[in-house]
Amino acid sequence: EEVKLLGAWGSPFSWRVEVALKMKGVEYEYFDEDLMNRPKSSLLLEYNPVHKKIPVLVHNGKSIAESLVILEYIDEIWNDRPVILLPQDPRDRAIARFWAKFMDDNCVPALWRSCRREGIERENAFEEAYALLNVLEAELRDKQKRFFGGDTIGFVDITGNFIGYWIGVIQEVAGVRLLTPEKFPLLCKWCCEFQNFPIFKENLPPREQLFAFFKARFERKRKTLRGGLMTLR
Structure with a gap:
């Protein structure tokens, strides 16, 4: 193949x-x-x-x-392999798709805006992201499992990688604190489980390099914005 x-x-x-x-x-x-x-x-x-x-x-x-x-x-x-990403039960599979789409369509954009916007726009993005993270916190509380997929890593957990690892780095670059153990203890515990899951831990990009990557990207955006404002004078 x-x-x-x-x-x-x-x-x-x-x-x-x-x-x-x-x-x-x-x-x-x-x-x-x-x-x-x-x-x-x-x-x-x-x-x-x-x-x-x-x-x-x-x-x-x-x-x-x-x-x-x-x-x-x-x-x-590759459904003959030992690892199965989506549940076999049709209803469980549909629910997994729902949460994956919820993360991608709602959580990721809101979290990104909370780190990239300024002033009142950032405040609004913070409120939106906070409410969405509360929904995920409640889902973990209801499941009472290590992962969104249950006792093992699954489709939803892989989809949640932006929350599980990336947002921690991006928050640090932006100088904001939203996803914290004080506010979201279960979600932060899940993040630790995510980052320490063996195959994830082996393949996650090094934090220092990812920090430098997004810092450079943020700086490039600021310079572009400043350049655009100068042309309006």
Whole structure:
């Protein structure tokens, strides 16, 4: 089988696919896309002409885009492997999809805004993110399990990687404190479980390098904004 992955270092969405392939024991060839590169690489444009974004999985010459879609594809294609990402029960599987979509469509954008916006916009983003994290805290409280998937890592936990690892680094870069043990004890405990899960721990990007990556990205954004304001004078 020919398996290729078009990803990018530092991207939580790319990392999801990488770790899922490793959990399944699937060998693949990795192509790193420079997120700051303009224009996009010819390989990315060839395999994802619609969204032109990573990650993209190429299996025997056919491409699949969007990280959640790719995770489900990996789980279905390599369903003979010991590791199962999605529950077998149809209702449990539907619930897992619900929480994964909730994290991607609601939590990730709100958390990102809480670190990137300023003034009243940041305050509003903080309120929104706080409410959403409370929903996740309540879900863990109701489950009374180590992971969102139960006693073992699953689809929802992999999807929650932005909360499980990335947001801690990004908060530090932005100089904000939102996800803390005082406010969200169960969610922070889950973050520790996430980061110490063996295959995750082995493959998470080093914190110092990730910090430098996002610090440079934030600085680039500030310079662009200042440059834009100067042109308005």
